[in-house]
Amino acid sequence: MEKADARGGWKVGVLLVNTGSPAAPESEAVRRYLAAFLMDPCVRPLPAPIWWAILHLFVLPARKHASARKYRLIWEEDGSPLLSRCERLARRVEDELKRRHSKMDAPVVRAAMSYGEPSCASALVELREAGCACLVVVPLYPQSAMSTTKAALRGVHRSLARLGWAPDLVEVSEYASRSRYLDAVAESIADAGFDPSRDFVLFSFHSVPLANIEKGDTYVEQVRATCDGVAERLGLAAGAWDLAFQSPFEDNRTWQGPFTADVIAHRAQIAQRTFVVCPGFSVDCLETLYDVEHEFRACFQATAMPGAELIYVPCLNDGAAQVELLASVVEEQGMARA
Template sequence: MSLFASRYLAEPADPHALAVDPPPRPASAPGVLFINLGTPDEPTPTAIRRYLAEFLSDPRVIEIPQPVWQVILRLFVLPRRPHALAPRYKDIWWEEGSPLLVASRQQAEGVQQELARRGITVHAELGMRYGNPSIASAMQALRDAGCERILVVPLYPQYAASTTATAVDKVHEYTRRRRNQPEMRFIKRFPADRGYIDALVHSIQAHWQQHGKAERLLLSFHGIPRVTVEQGDPYHRDCMETVRAIRQALGEDGARVHHAFQSRFGAQEWLQPYTEPTLREWARSGVRSVDAMCPGFLADCLETLEEIQVECRDAFIEEGGETLRYIPCLNGDPQWVRALADIVQQNLWHSP
């Protein structure tokens, strides 16, 4: 059989057909699939357009009837939005590449190394829900490594249908075409996990030790439409669990903690209070200094490095505020990597 023919049979054109899997291999160590949202391959309009076309075509992200939404997306959003976003992505791009991709890889590789130090062998791979590396390519790499058991770890502490659920959907899209499916486990949420909260609080306290304490600490989460919560999405509940846990861990300084929701898209009502209007209101009322953190993002990205650190800071100062300092995401912080390794270890199988 030619190489072309074998590839064609392995991934048939019919999306409902089963793939031809290779002969079973001896079982190896468990696989761990880390999943984050995704990022453009580069900060250019072409790459951003390709990324947005996939991201905004997900019906779990945009809950508008697809025939209507695709007209809006193709005629109005994609021709304009990528050009507006390109300079913003370029400004936050790290030397090693997209911050979200670089930091997510640090976490995945760090967990594998940390578990190895504990005498636990796993094969770790990173997949992005949108863009590269894809979930399918990461799953295939784990299967090629002989992983018969795979733990899926969406890098979202708070569960939402538009983040965790769609990542799980994509994993099932891959496995439903396999004749020889792996055994699967999924981590759904960890909004008040002790290690996660301790890493956040350590980051806050280290920032305060270096810069002093601002009058208020704003925890800004990504927003979702309010109607989705009314229909049963537990995201708001999870965010409030994180807020309560941080307040409690900070002790007396917990009184400084407030929360808000950012990144509103479209005309419908989203979870409130909204981040930028809250900051503007605080400045007008006499608040002069704010520290801001985004605990729902485990890796820095456009929404943290540009929207909070630049746009929201400028809005706060414009209304009379003096200082808005952004506390970075956990990224590859060693304490967080150890805490994430704990979460993974707790959910692994006890035997190979």
């Protein structure tokens, strides 16, 4: 194992890790992406041999076409929305750190995907070649979960072992408890035109299997703390907001509810503006740009009574608030050791 050499300085490398995206909105590209994603030990619902057969014989043949159609609806001129936003975010965080520190001392920041490209391995090679001796890994999930943060960190450890590289490692397991994060989410809702005297907020988070919660995953507790913190900042009364969960995978497991689709259907029957915000997603992706903006919105509009309106609040993406938040996380947890 190659130990990082800090004799020339304690250069910090930062890896911003997200789930990933298919390389193109086409069935075979989606199949390759989903095959890697859904076989991850932190994600799959069954032992590997059994799940591999089910996945490749039954799930992927149908799902690759349906998912490709969804991706085509949200694909942008510069490609995958999630990937382009993550790469812009990495560049802007690096620029912000250069602004705060000398260029010699500022960390090198790269985006990486747990599944697909740019891979964790390729990004780690770049950081090693840049002379980094300390590695700060930030999974881009504000609230940690077994199926997201744990999977991302596991992938980084596996890539480091394969590369034979052992930098001084700092792992950021969550950042939802930070005031700067809660402030940013609250400000994004306010900036979307929210009026606490007459509007309603629906917080929508990705669902997780109840089995994970029973094994000790504290994700739901973190989610509720986020909702409480943002609601307090917006001055919301108890009845002025709700929490729901979206995008459960269709398998044999029971998933955390209530489900966003059901809550949105109910909200369509109330003559009030409903602001949907997804604070668990650091950047907009399929689950927000398609599930919320296409699927949920269509269901809402199909039955909405007069006066009912659905307003989606974009994720923090590569905006100044998230750039400053992540730069501060890196400073406090990584550069403090330099």
